[in-house]
Amino acid sequence: MSLSTLKVNDFVVRFANVNGSGSASANFLFTKAIFRMGIFVTPKNIFPSNIQGLPTWYEVRISEKGYLGRREGIDLMVCVNPQSMASDVAAVKPGGYFLYDSSKNLHDQYIRDDIHYIAIPLMEMCNNAFTDPRQRQLFKNIIYVGALSALFGIEFKMLEDLLAEQFKGKEKLIPANIKALNLGIEWVHQNHIYPLDIRVERRDLIGDRIMIDGNAACGLGALYAGASVAAWYPITPSTSVIEAFASFSDSYRVDPVTGKKNVAIVQAEDELSAIGMVIGANWNGARSFTSTSGPGLSLMNEFLGLAYFAEVPAVLIDVQRTGPSTGMPTRTQQSDILLAAYASHGDTKHVLVFPATPKECFELTADAFDLADELQTPVILMTDLDLGMNDHISEPLKWDDERAYKKGKVLDAEALEKIDKFGRYLDIDGDGIVYRTYPATHPSKGSFFTRGSSRDEYARYTEDSAAYKRNVDRLTKKWNIAKNMVPLPQLYQDKNASSIGILFFGTSTFSAEEAMDILRDQGLVVDAIRLRAFPFSQTVLDFIDVHERVFVIEQNRDAQMKSLLTIELQIDPKKLIPVLNYDGMPITADTILNTMKESTFVLSKFKKIA
Amino acid sequence: MSFIRPKFRHPELPKNALGYTVDYYEGALSTLCAGCGHDSIGAGVVQACFEMNIEPHRLAKLSGIGCSSKTPNYFLSNSHGFNSVHGRMPSVATGANLANRDLIYLGVSGDGDTASIGMGQFVHVIRRNINMIYIVMNNGCYGLTKGQDSATSDNGSKNKTGVMNVYESIDLASLAIELGATFVAQSFSGDKAQLIPLIKAGMQHPGFAFINVISPCVTFNNNVGSTKSYDYVRQHIEATSTVDFVPEMTEITTTYKSGVTQKIGMHDGSSIQLHKIAQDWDPLDRQSAMNAVKLSKKNNEILTGLLFMDPDAKDLHQLLQTTEKPLNSLSQSLLCPGSEMLKQINEDFR
Secondary structure, eight states, X not given: OOGGGOEXXXXXXXXXXETTSSHHHHHXXXXXXXXHTTOEEEEEEEOOSOSSSSEEEEEEEXXXXXXXXXXXXXXXXXXXXXXXXXXXXXXXXXXXXXXXXXXXXXXXXXXXXXXXXXXXXXXXXXXXXXXXXHHHHHHHHHHHHHHHHHHHTOOHHHXXXXXXXXXXXXXXXXXXXXXXXXXXXXXXXXXSOSSOSEEOOOOOOOTTOEEEEHHHHHHHHHHHTTOOEEEEOOOTTTHHHHHHHHHHHHHHSBOTTTOOBSOEEEEOSSHHHHHHHHHHHHHTTOOEEEEEOHHHHHHHHHHHHHHHHHTOOEEEEXXXXXXXXXXXXXXXXXXXXXXXXXXXXXXXXXXXXXXOSHHHHXXXXXXXXXXXXXXXXXXXXXXXXXXHXXXXXXXXXXXXXXXXXXXXXXXXXXXXXXXXXXXXXXXXXXXXXXXXXXXXXXXXXXXXXXXXXXBOTTSOBOOOHHHHHHHHHHHHHHHHHHTTTSOOOEESOSSOOOSEEEEEEGGGHHHHHHHHHHHHHTTEEOEEEEEOEESOOHHHHHHHHHSSEEEEEESSSSOXXXXXXXXXXXXOGGGEEEEEOOSSSOOBHHHHHHHHHHOHHHHTTOEEOO | OOOOOOOOOOTTOOBOTTSOBGGGGXXXXXXXXXXOHHHHHHHHHHHHHHHTTOOGGGEEEEEOSSHHHHGGGGBOTTSEEEEOSTTOHHHHHHHHHHHOTTSEEEEEEEHHHHHTTTHHHHHHHHHHTOSEEEEEEEOSEETTTTOEEOTTSOTTOBOTTSOBOOSOOOOHHHHHHHHTOSEEEEEETTOHHHHHHHHHHHHHSSSEEEEEEEOOOTTTSOSTTOTTSHHHHHHHEEESEEEEEEXXXXXXXXXXXXXXXXXXXXXXXXXXXXXXXXXXXXXXXXXXXXXXXXXXHHTTOEEEEEEEEOXXXXXXXXXXXXXXXXXXXXXXXXXXXXXXXXHHHHHHTO
């Protein structure tokens, strides 16, 4: 082993498992142990739309530099699934490792001379050590985690602690797990050189960060924002948003005296009904939300048009997956952008927010409720499967106790007493945002008729062209006000230093940041902006204006964000160069850099750092 | 439509217990065709609310799309109204009800809105037993789009142009009974004496109260050969009973004098008093209600009155065990666990 091949805290491990074989908790144990050693680690679950039997992979990137995006190239493959062995062998980088269950001989076709093989008789060891068939199945996974801990130098105490936490209250299950771990460790000690030239070493890089998936953070955001009605229809990858909300509600929304719940969660018969319930509840003054994915958002279009036009708040969490149609339900994309931005017929536009981290999933979900109430319109949080269902290292979630819910312009009985005649759609403040009332506020004042048909300032049905136009023009005015209310974009520089800019949002962020780092190491500088909301603020337009070319990094085929920017900001489309990733896997820095380098015109324009 | 409604009211109009006269319960001028059955049902709602001493602002009226769904604009102008999208009123009503369990929810729909585009939501709102009254103004045709057959149009019924419907009809009342609705009634827009007590009882019922009201379309479906015309309905109507709704009965008892009178006590102290006409029918027995409806259909009769009721059923709030307070009234301090708790939650993810 030469020092040049030694890679400390910088490699990718992929686990090839059979879906439903209990590998998830073993693989998580591996990831969490490295996290507990103070090292950045990013797991990606690459799973099938299946309950049991199909191949599933779990990919873990370990990064000393703190890169949280996916990286191509497998340094070590753990293969316990014969179904996918051919592609798993092929996926290993030259010089990398292929760890497999050698209870059965490896077929000649899987032998490559440029990789190392680690042959562990997992099944055999399991069968000798355990008698219970279920244990024999499950502990195969724990044995390889034990072996990896020896091969990589993962501290045993971390694994021990995690098992103790996992089986709190079921302590009698711990010894068998420890036994399985030790089987793997002892096998390595007796049969292999350890640690490998790819290994982990304890660091103190994590600080107070947490490891959480985006969907749980969204569920918590809704809890903290005071959502009291949730309606939903099960759909991958959004289901765990509501599951998290329900689980946190069990802890924090049950009256200690009566045992009654301060929340109502309804599984609707379809997404149409789910969004209908959300609109009904918001209309009646309770904060309410739904979570869904592309196919559900398609179904919700009709109601979104109603909520936009009738000005009823609603919060939607769209955990995007690979479309169109059913597409690849368990793969990621950022491909609902245009659908969400212009959902429903007629002239409609919707406020979108784009979280990039679990912390932002929490914060922007909470912000979405304020925005929806203040603007009296649907707000859609655009997350995706990668962020939603994979664990991410994140800054801890924070809540300011001084923060008061912004319920917007709602008149109470006292306020109604003071006005002569209530006009639901009367633009009193000149900002396009009108006053609303909840049902049952006042015996004789404040009632009005909510409808998706045209109405005048007093909510009376009208087919008068002038009244219709006044109303939709007011909605435009409100839309323009929203530009200054939505979360601001993030600029990566105080002062622009390049004629080239890159623009990204959501889960393209980690890999975009990594690409910038790599460029900087090569002496190339680009300016960068991260979008956090639609409508776009002036900052976005200014950024594009001052750069000669802007690479727009996104995860869909049709460059949807580029289209949206072009349409909304009246930008010459040639100015925006698409960087696209749409195969269903999270985008990598390599994809970004390769696309940028293919753009030879632009490359010549790169300003070198002096 | 009638263009002028006289503003004159008798100076000594009777007042209800709240001091309101009946006109306080009226709404905007109807734009439906003169003689439309729907306006009679709207008038029934007005009368029922007046007699029940309901504070109009404590009632929310919701509807879908269609002639029937326009009617909430024509009654109870002091109530909030929500004219939602076609066939989707049940979900909006469900959300509204979850947000504030203290109000009365009146859903108005039509046969197109319920039996066709809204069938999915209709069957599920029944399953969830939302505490609301759901009135279908059933005329067997699509009025607003000029008279196409609807899914409740009877097989063999002729439309205005003489074309016979060849499809089986959907019988909403028997469907509701079958699906487990906890209050099912059927009536006729031309029979206020029966309709008003049914509306009252439905509003008082602590769960999903469904009333299917045959409401002839005078413009498109009132011709000879139609089974939803005024003449046909009047000739074929049969009643299970005459109905009286008694608001605050002092004792909750169910007395049943065989073949004559049945009182159904409700938990709030009110009762429904039925003077029975139909034989072999027990309004508290789902199976016998189903039999009675099916039998009448076989005999080409339209069975009206209260068909079935389960006064003990749990509504959605009880099923979900939500707090007694309206969810929309909960304060931030109750809803938000606060920063200290979030620190603990963060700890669980380290």
